[in-house]
Amino acid sequence: MSGSGRPVALVTGASRGIGLAIARDLARTHTVVAGARSTAALAGLVDEVPDVVPFVCDVGDGDSVATAVAALDADRLDVVVHSAGIADERPFDTFTRDDWRRSFEVNVFGVADLTARLLPALRRARGTVVFLNSGSGTFSYPDGAVYSGTKFALRTMADCLREEERTNGVRVVSVHPGFVDTDMARTIRREAGREGPDESYVQPETIAAGVRVAVDAPHEAQFETIAIRPTLRA
Numbered sequence: 001m002s003g004s005g006r007p008v009a010l011v012t013g014a015s016r017g018i019g020l021a022i023a024r025d026l027a028r029t030h031t032v033v034a035g036a037r038s039t040a041a042l043a044g045l046v047d048e049v050p051d052v053v054p055f056v057c058d059v060g061d062g063d064s065v066a067t068a069v070a071a072l073d074a075d076r077l078d079v080v081v082h083s084a085g086i087a088d089e090r091p092f093d094t095f096t097r098d099d100w101r102r103s104f105e106v107n108v109f110g111v112a113d114l115t116a117r118l119l120p121a122l123r124r125a126r127g128t129v130v131f132l133n134s135g136s137g138t139f140s141y142p143d144g145a146v147y148s149g150t151k152f153a154l155r156t157m158a159d160c161l162r163e164e165e166r167t168n169g170v171r172v173v174s175v176h177p178g179f180v181d182t183d184m185a186r187t188i189r190r191e192a193g194r195e196g197p198d199e200s201y202v203q204p205e206t207i208a209a210g211v212r213v214a215v216d217a218p219h220e221a222q223f224e225t226i227a228i229r230p231t232l233r234a
């Protein structure tokens, strides 16, 4: 995989939305290992970037994560971007225990498990791990208990990991977007009856540009937290 001599970047959630934009952007300079739940979901990206390496993995399933990492022939990873995620937003008393569990499995436990398994390869490269967090990881709001709860947990996880990895030279970046023009934000805002104008969304390519700044920064510095929010209020 790294035989091309290019650095290697693994991106989850690369089938669509923010992850797809980041995979496309990083593919300009890196060999991209693209995460999705099926190879079919990566067809568009593979057509566009033929040397993309598929990484089939359901991050909400521990067996799937273990199998995918075992099959990955990655001696070193320069970049890992966790973009896979789900947003379940509704009133508190409508959530069952299984609803809480499903969101935490995907947004927190799967991300933690995958990161831990990839740390040896990240350390060998003195690499950069990027967590797609959210404004919801910094403030609380009605209907947000589950989603915001997962993102607060993810922020704490990233902050702790960053301090642990300072001695290993692995950089840990939390990216906190506001509303981005993807299926996720469009659906949430449509269901809330406030889809709003196109200009009230940040484009996924703009989030990719923010990730690029963190990845390209000289290694002595890390962009620890990056907030990228729409200029206009929704």
Ligand SMILES: NC(=O)c1ccc[n+]([C@@H]2O[C@H](COP(=O)([O-])OP(=O)(O)OC[C@H]3O[C@@H](n4cnc5c(N)ncnc54)[C@H](OP(=O)(O)O)[C@@H]3O)[C@@H](O)[C@H]2O)c1
Pocket: 012, 013, 014, 015, 016, 017, 018, 019, 036, 037, 038, 041, 057, 058, 059, 060, 061, 082, 083, 084, 085, 086, 087, 106, 132, 133, 134, 135, 176, 177, 178, 179, 180, 181, 182, 183, 184, 185
């Ligand atoms: N859009 C926003 O406004 C916004 C704002 C702040 C933060 N974020 C965060 O940014 C990240 C990307 O969001 P997005 O807007 O790009 O969402 P999206 O358009 O809904 O895409 C979500 C991505 O995650 C993947 N995914 C979901 N569950 C998965 C699982 N169990 N295993 C593997 N992959 C899974 C999806 O794959 P499939 O195609 O297989 O479903 C898809 O590639 C998320 O972590 C989200 O919380 C988004």
